[in-house]
Amino acid sequence: MDLLYNAVFRPETYSPLIQVLIILAKALVVVGVLMLHVTYATYFERKSIGHMQVRLGPMRVGPHGLLQPIADFIKLFFKEDIIPASADKPIFFIAPAISIFAGMTAISVIPFFSGFVVANINIGLLFIFAMSSLNAYGVVLAGWASNSKYSFLGGLRSSAQVISYEIAMGLSLVGVMMMAGSLNLSEIVRAQQRFPGGFFWPQALGFFVFMVAAFAETNRTPFDLPEAESELVAGYFTEYSGMRFALFYVAEYIGMIVMSLVGITCFLGGWNGPFAIPYLPFAWLFIKLYLFIFFFYWVRATLPRYRYDQLMALGWKLLIPLALLNIIGTGLVKMLLKG
Amino acid sequence: MNPYLFGYLGAAILALSALSLTRKNPVHAVLYMIVMFFHLAVLYLGLGAEFLAAVQIIVYAGAILVLFLFVIMVLNIKEEMEGERFSGGWPFGIAIASGLFLLVVLITGNIVPGQQGPYTPGVIAAQTNTKLVGTLLYTQYIFPFEIASLILLVAVVGAIVLAKKKLR
Numbered sequence: 001m002d003l004l005y006n007a008v009f010r011p012e013t014y015s016p017l018i019q020v021l022i023i024l025a026k027a028l029v030v031v032g033v034l035m036l037h038v039t040y041a042t043y044f045e046r047k048s049i050g051h052m053q054v055r056l057g058p059m060r061v062g063p064h065g066l067l068q069p070i071a072d073f074i075k076l077f078f079k080e081d082i083i084p085a086s087a088d089k090p091i092f093f094i095a096p097a098i099s100i101f102a103g104m105t106a107i108s109v110i111p112f113f114s115g116f117v118v119a120n121i122n123i124g125l126l127f128i129f130a131m132s133s134l135n136a137y138g139v140v141l142a143g144w145a146s147n148s149k150y151s152f153l154g155g156l157r158s159s160a161q162v163i164s165y166e167i168a169m170g171l172s173l174v175g176v177m178m179m180a181g182s183l184n185l186s187e188i189v190r191a192q193q194r195f196p197g198g199f200f201w202p203q204a205l206g207f208f209v210f211m212v213a214a215f216a217e218t219n220r221t222p223f224d225l226p227e228a229e230s231e232l233v234a235g236y237f238t239e240y241s242g243m244r245f246a247l248f249y250v251a252e253y254i255g256m257i258v259m260s261l262v263g264i265t266c267f268l269g270g271w272n273g274p275f276a277i278p279y280l281p282f283a284w285l286f287i288k289l290y291l292f293i294f295f296f297y298w299v300r301a302t303l304p305r306y307r308y309d310q311l312m313a314l315g316w317k318l319l320i321p322l323a324l325l326n327i328i329g330t331g332l333v334k335m336l337l338k339g
Numbered sequence: 340m341n342p343y344l345f346g347y348l349g350a351a352i353l354a355l356s357a358l359s360l361t362r363k364n365p366v367h368a369v370l371y372m373i374v375m376f377f378h379l380a381v382l383y384l385g386l387g388a389e390f391l392a393a394v395q396i397i398v399y400a401g402a403i404l405v406l407f408l409f410v411i412m413v414l415n416i417k418e419e420m421e422g423e424r425f426s427g428g429w430p431f432g433i434a435i436a437s438g439l440f441l442l443v444v445l446i447t448g449n450i451v452p453g454q455q456g457p458y459t460p461g462v463i464a465a466q467t468n469t470k471l472v473g474t475l476l477y478t479q480y481i482f483p484f485e486i487a488s489l490i491l492l493v494a495v496v497g498a499i500v501l502a503k504k505k506l507r
Contacts, residue, residue: 088364088366091366091367091370121389122389122467122468122469123389123390123392123393123468123469126390126393126394126397126469127393129393129397129401130393130396130397130400130401133396133397133400133401133402133405134396134400134401136401136405137373137405137408140405140408140409140412141366141370141408144366144408144412152412155412156409156412156413159405159408159409160409162405163402163405163406166401166402170397182467183469
């Protein structure tokens with residue numbers, strides 16, 4: 001038990017080689033838990049949207065359709081992999097990989113509970129921005145490399161959308177950085193312990209901007225224009241099939257989980273909760289994560305898709321000015337409180 | 340910084356730049372450039388400038404090159420790939436570049452290392468790189484910082500004027 005405790009919380013007491021092994025083990029645990037969550041996030045989405053639309057959702061495979069994600073996976077795995085004849089093959093192959101790696105790498109800086117981070121780096125928040133901007137390449141390149149009009153339009157839409165909303169998202173988190181005085185995500189969580197409810201109340205404006213931008217960054221309804229199925233078939237991944245299609249599908253859910261985790265860590269107090277749950281230090285983080293993911297589904301079942309000019313106007317004319325206002329307000333209050 | 344790491348990064352940056360210059364397909368050229376920028380970010384990390392490394396990826400790889408791709412994708416790639424990669428004057432360009440390189444090689448022997456300032460790696464590690472950069476930018480270097488922001492503002496106004504079809 002002592003050995004395990006030391007390995008998780010004080011890896012610096014070991015030799016460098018063992019430290020590397022500990023980091024690898026931590027990364028494997030996180031990836032395993034993440035993939036399990038992605039698998040069942042698809043089931044959760046189909047079930048909750050089903051019930052919101054007064055139907056049952058998947059019911060056939062296993063009790064209440066519980067084995068449906070596994071059946072889906074097996075089906076996708078054995079499906080024929082079709083590559084368009086005039087596609088740019090190398091880029092067509094690496095595009096889904098870029099998407100999925102960018103999402104997974106971002107998870108590595110998220111603290112799951114006090115002291116448990118795969119990579120505890122000082123620029124954690126900036127690292128997440130960097131990885132989420134990399135995510136755009138997967139989508140854009142997939143759209144271009146498929147050499148199909150639908151894919152191409154999806155890719156173009158996505159690149160413009162992601163660049164616009166990245167600015168709003170970065171600015172919305174500046175208020176959090178100012179209040180915490182750090183970019184390290186564990187430090188940000190610790191700074192929130194003094195506030196009941198974390199930075200949610202003092203940074204309510206920032207949180208609003210962050211949430212809207214998070215929906216746009218992950219291409220979720222009401223901003224799912226890059227994959228709008230009624231106009232573009234499936235947008236940037238129209239030409240993908242089989243396992244490569246599954247990779248994009250997984251990347252979308254990983255993106256959603258990353259955005260939720262960033263929101264929880266920066267605004268809702270991370271692993272802290274109203275009371276400590278014994279033996280499960282990560283329980284609050286996961287409870288919040290499930291609520292966030294449910295919120296993504298709830299919005300999808302409620303709101304219709306935005307028009308493209310509305311999307312751009314919302315991003316540039318409302319969210320960015322609001323985020324700037326939030327920064328000025330936070331700075332003023334901080335100065336006043338300092339005396 | 341570990342000399343082996345530096346050697347790898349230097350070689351990789353040179354090779355990737357050369358690849359990016361010689362590709363006929365502009366999208367492939369941009370992709371090699373992205374990988375090059377990542378190596379550059381690792382170089383910054385090795386020098387203890389973690390903030391610079393993150394900004395390098397966010398600004399260059401994340402924003403500017405996506406805009407590059409955006410423009411290149413709308414070009415007719417087939418037409419681009421028909422023509423020659425370099426225009427006629429390239430031997431002349433190479434001559435000038437190698438002359439400059441020779442100059443740099445000759446100079447590097449005579450470089451005298453400057454005096455060590457107050458910001459040693461230890462100080463930077465204690466205060467974190469990001470905090471130090473911020474403090475210095477807003478105190479000691481506030482004037483150049485303001486000039487830079489003014490220049491950017493002019494560029495923003497210029498872009499809006501160009502994009503707007505008719506000005507009232």
